């Protein structure tokens with residue numbers, strides 16, 4: 001089962017699910033309110049979505065709710081540059097435009113801190129940089145966060 005609130009992207013996801021994932025259901029809703037019972041999922045996958053959810057803390061609490069004890073959130077996300085850097089400042093400056101024009105994408109989210117704040121333990125992430133727009137480098141994290 002997948003969640004995607006945007007109508008156009010949900011249609012693309014439905015097609016991809018039909019072609020590649022044995023027709024997984026695609027629900028048009030946000031990750032902040034996932035219509036499945038508590039503890040009903042073994043795993044949740046998020047790729048470049050925790051940057052875009054409207055309320056990251058609520059979305060992570062919701063992911064925790066749907067995962068069973070021992071369940072795991074696997075993720076790949078772009079995240080804020082280190083504190084005190086010009087890049088981080090620039091990310092905050094462009095954030096309002098980015099949120100407005102790029103499907104809610106906020107370039108300066110501290111997703112590792114948010115995972116810990118939502119109660120995931122342990123959180124095991126690898127941090128690395130990938131090329132971004134205009135010759136920039138963008139910090140990413142990839143890994144797992146567990147529900148104890």
Ligand SMILES: C[S@@+](CC[C@H](N)C(=O)[O-])C[C@H]1O[C@@H](n2cnc3c(N)ncnc32)[C@H](O)[C@@H]1O
Pocket residue numbers: 003004005006009029030031032047048049052053054055103104105
């Ligand atoms: C950068 S795109 C990534 C799309 C895809 N996950 C991928 O890896 O290619 C971010 C996606 O998050 C979706 N999104 C925005 N708000 C969301 C929310 N509240 N819950 C779940 N997804 C959301 C956007 O519609 C958009 O499709």
